[in-house]
Amino acid sequence: MRQSDENTLSLYRMAIRGVDSALPYKWSALLQMGVSTLVLIPFSHEEGHRSILTYNDIGSVSRPFFNKHGAAYVQGVTDATLAGLRDGNLPQFLRMHTAGPESDYATLLRENSLMTFGHESPRILWLEYLMRKVSLVAYFSYGLFNAKMGIKEEADELRRDIVGHDVYGAVRHIHRPEADYQRYVDYGDLTSSERKYVKRVGLLSLLNLADPTLFTKFGFTLRNGDRVNFSLGYAMTPFGDFIDQNFWWQARRFDAHFYVREYGNRERWFPALGATFSDIRLGNRFIVTASLHGWQQPENLSFTATTGRFGGSMEAICKFRLDRNVSSGLGVSADLGMVAKTEGFLLEYMSMERHIGLRFGTSLWF
Secondary structure, three states, X not given: OHHHHHHHHHHHHHHHHHHHHHOOHHHHHHHHHHHHHHHHHHHXXXXXXXXXXXXXXXXXXXXXXXXXXXXXXXXXOOHXXXXXXXHHOHHHHHHHHHHHHHHHHHHHHHHHHHHHOOOOOHHHHHHHHHHHHHHHHHHHOHHHHOOOOOOOOOOOHHHOOOOOOHHHHHHHHXXXXXXXXXXXXXXXXXXXXXXXXXXXXXXXXXHHHOOHHHHOOOOEEOOOOOEEEEEEEEEEEOOEEEEEEEEEEEXXXXXXXXXXXXXXXXXXXXXXXXXXXXXXXXXXXXXEEEEEEEEEEEHHHOOOOOOEEEEEEEEEEEEEEOOOOHHHOOEEEEEEEEEEEOOOOOOOOOOOOOEEEEEEEEEEEO
């Protein structure tokens, strides 16, 4: 998921930079809004869903273009396969539903960092940020209006979307994991307690609007020249949801993103926090990014657990610039990183088990 989010956003930025340099801004802005709404958001959103299936060795096909129902699909999976995932690994099955909004939320955090730290011009990225933020809040808020999707399941199960409505499906399955399997869940299929939870999701999602960047305030400059910014946030998880308090701090030697988070299930809230320090320069060519996360999450990632388990994650990646003219910003780097995490859910990380891994790759700097 993280690889898809990073790559699609980078391609979008490169393309819009070219468009913006060739067209007057009013035409560039219209194109940005169209590409964001019709191409980028559905593509990254559906890839978020599909990444969970891929991680669980389930093949699928992404069709990230709106059909006659106004929906983009991931398809090519039988009911029996999806029911088997639910019965064999409920957290992964539930994450399959919430992974699309998860990808949207993680992309919003990445875009906010880029604009706050001055790594991307708001002229290039703010309209995409606006469209994605509005899209996320609107999707989460759908149940506040008792809205019904009204989409009938296709006769060929391989042509059906894997989840239907993300929120309705996640809420139904998290409340009744042993009920008869149902792929497309509409508002009328929910029980009274499930409808109440859907409204909780919709109301808490409005926290995403508490964001200065959404209103074109891209940080606040302190007397010493440092820049800071903040936002609130909300998204769903495989065991419920979470609320974020995000803080950005740009100092002379590094850029930092901090968050305080409250994970929630049906029974209680669990504390979490984390920090990412990026663009730490070691000498002329080495650039380091390091992250540290700590959390308490419900036992077994359960919606009904009353006790929590502490865990955390550490990650570091070092990028070596291969080009000599580092100050120009253009070039290529060779990247080497390592991540170690305990059991638990972490944004954009596929494994919810203990995991130690290495990362190799290259980055294009532009």
